[in-house]
Every structure is written in C-alpha cells, then in structure tokens.
Amino acid sequence: MRFKLSLLALMIGVSASAQITINQSNYSAWTPRTDTAFRLDSTVPYPVLTPGTNAQWDLSTATYNTSYIWLYYRRPASSAIFTSATYADSLFYTINSNLKYASNLMGGITANGVQYFGEQVGRQAIPLVSLTGGMNDSLVFLGQNSTYSNAFNKLKFPATMGSNWSSNYNFTTNFTMSIAAYGMNNTPCQRKTFVTEKDTVVGWGKMRVLNRVGATTGYTNVLMVKTIWQQSDSFFVGGAPASTALLTAFGLTQGQINNQYQYNFFRAGEVLPLMSADYKDNTFSNTKVKNMSIHEDRLLLGTGINDIHADKSIVAYPNPITNGVVNLSIKDRSINSFDYAIINMNGQVVSRGHAVSNNGVAQLNCEALRVSGIYYVQLYNNNGQIATLPIDVK
Numbered sequence: 001m002r003f004k005l006s007l008l009a010l011m012i013g014v015s016a017s018a019q020i021t022i023n024q025s026n027y028s029a030w031t032p033r034t035d036t037a038f039r040l041d042s043t044v045p046y047p048v049l050t051p052g053t054n055a056q057w058d059l060s061t062a063t064y065n066t067s068y069i070w071l072y073y074r075r076p077a078s079s080a081i082f083t084s085a086t087y088a089d090s091l092f093y094t095i096n097s098n099l100k101y102a103s104n105l106m107g108g109i110t111a112n113g114v115q116y117f118g119e120q121v122g123r124q125a126i127p128l129v130s131l132t133g134g135m136n137d138s139l140v141f142l143g144q145n146s147t148y149s150n151a152f153n154k155l156k157f158p159a160t161m162g163s164n165w166s167s168n169y170n171f172t173t174n175f176t177m178s179i180a181a182y183g184m185n186n187t188p189c190q191r192k193t194f195v196t197e198k199d200t201v202v203g204w205g206k207m208r209v210l211n212r213v214g215a216t217t218g219y220t221n222v223l224m225v226k227t228i229w230q231q232s233d234s235f236f237v238g239g240a241p242a243s244t245a246l247l248t249a250f251g252l253t254q255g256q257i258n259n260q261y262q263y264n265f266f267r268a269g270e271v272l273p274l275m276s277a278d279y280k281d282n283t284f285s286n287t288k289v290k291n292m293s294i295h296e297d298r299l300l301l302g303t304g305i306n307d308i309h310a311d312k313s314i315v316a317y318p319n320p321i322t323n324g325v326v327n328l329s330i331k332d333r334s335i336n337s338f339d340y341a342i343i344n345m346n347g348q349v350v351s352r353g354h355a356v357s358n359n360g361v362a363q364l365n366c367e368a369l370r371v372s373g374i375y376y377v378q379l380y381n382n383n384g385q386i387a388t389l390p391i392d393v394k
Contacts, residue, residue, distance in 0.1 A: 020204045020221050021160040026268035027109045028368070029352045032074040032087035035272045038212070039068035040292040048286050049263050049277055051224055053161060055205030057265070059275065059294065060216040062209065070293060072272055081145040082106040082117045089116075096251040099126060101141050107271075113156040114271055118147040118171060131249065134180045146171040152197070155266055159223055164200040177237070182246060190236045197229045207265055207274060209294045218300035222265040222274055228282060229260040269352050270298070298339050298352060298380070313387075316377065320392040324367040326377070328389075330360045338381045340364060342391075344373070369393045 040046060041063040049057065077088035085106035094100045104120040121144050128137040148169040156165040173191045177184050203224030208217050234255050235242040247253060261282050264273040278290040313331040335357055342351040342364075351368040369375060377389045 019161060020223055020268075021158050022155065022223060022266060022268045023158050024109060024111050024113075030109065030269055030271070031354060032076050032271075033354070034074060035072040036212070036296045037070040037072065037272065037276075037293040038064040038066065038296055039070065040294070041065040042289075042291065046277075046286055046289045046292055049224070051202035051226070053204060055203055055224075056219070057205065057207040057222070057275075059207065059209045062292075062294070064210070064294075068291075068293075074271070077104070077106065079106060079120070079145070081147065082108075082120075084108045084110055084115070084151075085117055088120070098130060099139070099250070101126065107154075109271075111157065112151070112153065113159070113165075114154045116148065116152040116154065118145060119173075120145055121173065128179065132179055132181060137179045137181075139175060139177055140186075141173070141175045144174055146173055152195070153199075154271075155225070156199070159201055159225075159266070161201055161204045161223075164198070166199070167195070167197045170194045179246075184237070187238055189238075189242070192234045192236065194232045195230070197227060200226045202226045209275065209299065211299050212296045220267050220274060220300050222267050225264045225266060225273075226284070227260070227262040227264060229262070230257060232257045269349065270295070272297075298341060300341070300343075300349070300378070314379070314389060316389045316391055320394045321366055321369075322394050324365065324369070326364045326366050326391055328355075328357070328362045328364065328379075330357050330362060333357075333360055335381070338362075338379050340380075341378045342366065342369065343376045343378060344371075350375070366391070366393065 042065065044063045047057075047059055047062060073090035074087055075090075077085060079085050086108045089105040089107060090102065091105055092100045092102055101124050102122070105116055106118050106120060107114065107116045109115075121141055123143040124141045126139045126141075128139055129135055131137075148171050150167065150169040152167045152169055153165050156163065171193055173193065175189050175191070176186045177189050178186055201223050205222065205224075206219035207222045208219045211217055232255055233252075235247060235252065237243070237246065241254060244254070261279040261284060263275075263277045263279075263284065265275040267274045272295045274295050275292070277292045279285070280288040280290055315329045316326050317329065319326065337354065337356045339354050340352070341349045344350050351366070353365060355362045355364055364377065372393050375391050375393060377391055379387045379389070
C-alpha cells in the first residue's frame with residue numbers, strides 16, 4: 001500500500017506532456033471573486049522566462065515582496081447595455097499622481113474567449129484645488145456606459161501553441177471641468193481612447209510556484225502568452241482639442257501613448273494568469289523587467305507522499321459517490337468557506353469550485369466526474385491547503 005500511495009503522489013505532481021488547449025468548457029466551474037497576487041522581490045534576480053514547448057518553469061525559489069500584495073476585485077454583474085457580461089473587474093485610471101477615477105470593466109467568458117465589452121463609470125466628483133488653487137474647481141466624471149467598438153479578447157478560444165489574436169477597439173469617456181482660471185464652468189469634455197493588443201501563444205508546459213505560506217506547489221499546465229499592448233488618448237474640451245497649457249497642468253499630452261509588454265502564463269479555468277511579467281520594452285529581456293507577480297489562489301499541491309493525505313477532522317460521505325454529490329463533515333467550525341479542486345489519477349484538475357460550510361457540513365458538486373474511479377479533492381482557503389481527500393466515483 002505504501003508503494004501505491006507514493007506512485008499516486010508522483011502521478012498527481014506531474015502534468016501530462018500532451019499539447020495544452022484552453023477552451024470555454026474549462027471555465028464551467030469558474031465564478032468571479034477577488035483574487036490575490038504577490039509581487040516578486042525586485043532586489044533579487046528575476047527568473048528567466050524562456051518560451052518553449054513542453055517546457056518546465058520552476059519558480060519555487062522566487063522571493064516575494066510582501067509589501068506588494070495585489071487584490072483583483074472581480075464580482076458577478078449583468079447589464080442591459082453589456083448583454084454578454086457576467087462579471088465586472090474593478091480598476092482605477094490614474095490621471096496623475098494625485099488624481100484617479102474608478103471604473104468597472106465589464107467582462108464575460110463566451111465561446112470566443114475571455115472577453116471585455118466596455119466600462120461602467122459611476123459619477124465621481126474630484127476637487128482640483130490642490131492642482132489649480134481654485135476652491136470651486138472640479139473634475140466630474142459622469143455616470144456612463146462606455147462601450148468598446150469591438151470586444152477585447154484577453155484570451156481567445158481555442159488557445160493553444162501557435163495561436164494568435166489581436167484586439168482593436170476604441171471608446172469615449174465623458175466628464176465635465178470647472179476651472180475659473182480657464183473660464184470653464186461645467187464644460188463638457190471627452191477622453192477618446194484607442195487600444196491595440198496583439199497576443200501570441202509562444203510556449204506551453206508546466207509551472208510551479210510558491211504558495212502564500214511558502215510551500216512549493218505542484219506543477220500546473222500553462223500556456224505562455226506574449227502580449228504587446230498600446231493605448232493612445234486624446235482630450236477634447238467643448239468639442240475642440242484641449243489646449244497644451246491645460247493638458248500640461250494635468251501632466252498630460254495630446255495623443256499620448258502608453259505601451260505594455262507582458263508574458264502571461266494562463267492555466268485552464270482561471271481568468272487571472274498564474275504568473276505575469278511586465279517588461280519595459282519589446283525585447284522582453286531580463287534586464288528590462290518592470291515587475292513580476294504570481295497568482296496565489298487555487299494552487300495545486302506540491303509533489304510527495306505528504307501531500308496525499310486525508311485530514312481526519314474532515315470526512316467525505318457517501319463514499320463511494322453514485323449521485324454526483326459528496327458531503328463533507330467538518331469538525332473545525334472555523335472553516336466556513338473554502339475552494340476546492342478535484343484531481344484525477346493523471347494529475348489533471350477536472351473540476352473546481354467554491355463551497356460554504358453550514359454547521360460543519362459542506363456539499364460539493366461532482367457531476368463533472370463522468371468516469372468512474374478514484375479522485376482526490378484538494379481543499380484550501382486563504383491560509384493555504386486544508387486537506388486532500390480521496391473519493392471513489394461509481
């Protein structure tokens with residue numbers, strides 16, 4: 001029996017070497033929630049990320065800078081304007097070091113891919129006294145729906161080695177300005193934005209990282225996507241191009257251009273990449289890294305016999321499972337919610353989800369398990385792994 005368990009541990013820790021393809025079906029269990037990413041310490045040499053086929057990217061020796069923890073706020077959403085949207089990402093646009101405004105990026109997972117359709121902006125009034133000295137000067141973003149001229153494809157399905165796609169879209173953001181020195185009183189203004197993004201799958205393989213408690217994870221199948229993004233912004237006041245003097249006061253220029261160069265490592269069933277690397281230019285050189293970050297949620301177990309265990313304080317029943325549902329009896333009542341991944345004997349994640357424990361009982365949906373056999377249910381919360389339980393599906 002000990003030899004058999006060791007073999008299972010090895011199988012679960014090693015991903016299959018077949019080509020990787022990500023489709024809409026991989027997201028059947030995905031739900032929008034807040035995700036966490038840790039930034040890598042810039043004082044330590046960054047890992048070299050080389051494109052390749054059936055590659056192995058080992059980031060288990062990376063060092064985190066825990067002063068930079070990124071939270072990606074994502075929530076369920078629907079809209080009569082953005083009819084294909086099922087969730088919203090919260091984001092901020094930075095005007096300068098003192099001014100920014102909030103927006104909701106409306107997205108959905110469709111047959112075409114992980115897509116975004118536009119932005120919802122709530123009314124926001126920003127005082128400008130610190131910038132202009134005028135007590136009544138203000139910048140007001142109007143409540144609005146800014147529809148993209150074309151859908152933005154963050155990940156286009158099917159995504160596999162050699163896939164490439166591009167997104168070209170524009171949108172308008174309306175606001176008003178009151179600045180006494182410029183004779184402006186609720187003057188209608190616009191920012192017109194043009195975006196181009198080109199994405200290419202340049203590698204596939206497996207990656208392991210450190211989880212939030214410092215343990216090495218198992219290897220996860222990933223696609224390496226090279227992204228080149230460009231945004232240009234033009235500004236208009238009362239229907240005419242904004243003056244150079246006004247733009248300079250805000251630290252802006254007419255037709256200003258921003259570029260981003262990234263490697264993103266996508267895993268099936270996740271919107272946020274497992275690992276993201278931002279570069280200063282299109283050389284993608286390790287000497288030109290701006291920052292790197294790692295997604296810390298819903299990570300696989302590490303390899304080894306100690307990862308294949310059942311916590312006696314958590315019991316799965318009925319086991320074997322015959323009706324597509326498994327219940328968990330949880331003695332520790334402090335565990336009130338958790339994420340789970342169901343892993344087959346080949347080390348593949350076949351289902352993911354989120355569960356809530358009521359009075360020590362939680363229920364998992366196992367309808368996705370079409371093939372009879374032994375599976376492992378990995379349970380984890382924000383503190384890391386809770387337990388791994390074997391289940392028998394009949």
